[in-house]
Amino acid sequence: MLANSQKPHNLYSLRTKIKEIEHELNDNVDLPTHLPELVETANLLRQNKFLINSDQKKTELISVYSQYSKSMELLISSLFEIQTELKTILQEQSSMLSSKSKPKSKPKSKSKPKSKSKPKSKSKPKSKPRSRR
Numbered sequence: 236m237l238a239n240s241q242k243p244h245n246l247y248s249l250r251t252k253i254k255e256i257e258h259e260l261n262d263n264v265d266l267p268t269h270l271p272e273l274v275e276t277a278n279l280l281r282q283n284k285f286l287i288n289s290d291q292k293k294t295e296l297i298s299v300y301s302q303y304s305k306s307m308e309l310l311i312s313s314l315f316e317i318q319t320e321l322k323t324i325l326q327e328q329s330s331m332l333s334s335k336s337k338p339k340s341k342p343k344s345k346s347k348p349k350s351k352s353k354p355k356s357k358s359k360p361k362s363k364p365r366s367r368r
Contacts, residue, residue, distance in 0.1 A: 246303065246310070249299055249303040249306060250303065253296065253303060256292055256295055256299060257296065259292055260293065
């Protein structure tokens, strides 16, 4: 079952971190171009700095995605455990209900004759005489 109640919060914070890193990566999309007034080595240094920063962010993003997926796997496995427990409980309750609803009776024999009902008399009940005042 869900042993740690911080898992949903953890998922939320990981998802927020993922969005944050993706936004930072999108901000660094502009690869520095060669500027004619700068020396070739300066351009290479700028490009190198960009690549290092981009690689760090991508590594961080992969790490956060890994944590996120592990948290999701834990959450899904606990959901499957809950589902299995609920299924077991429902089966037990169903069997209890079906055993209670069946009355315990003696087996009926097929050769038992049906009893005839007695004819009802059509006589009216006698009324009491009225007393006079």
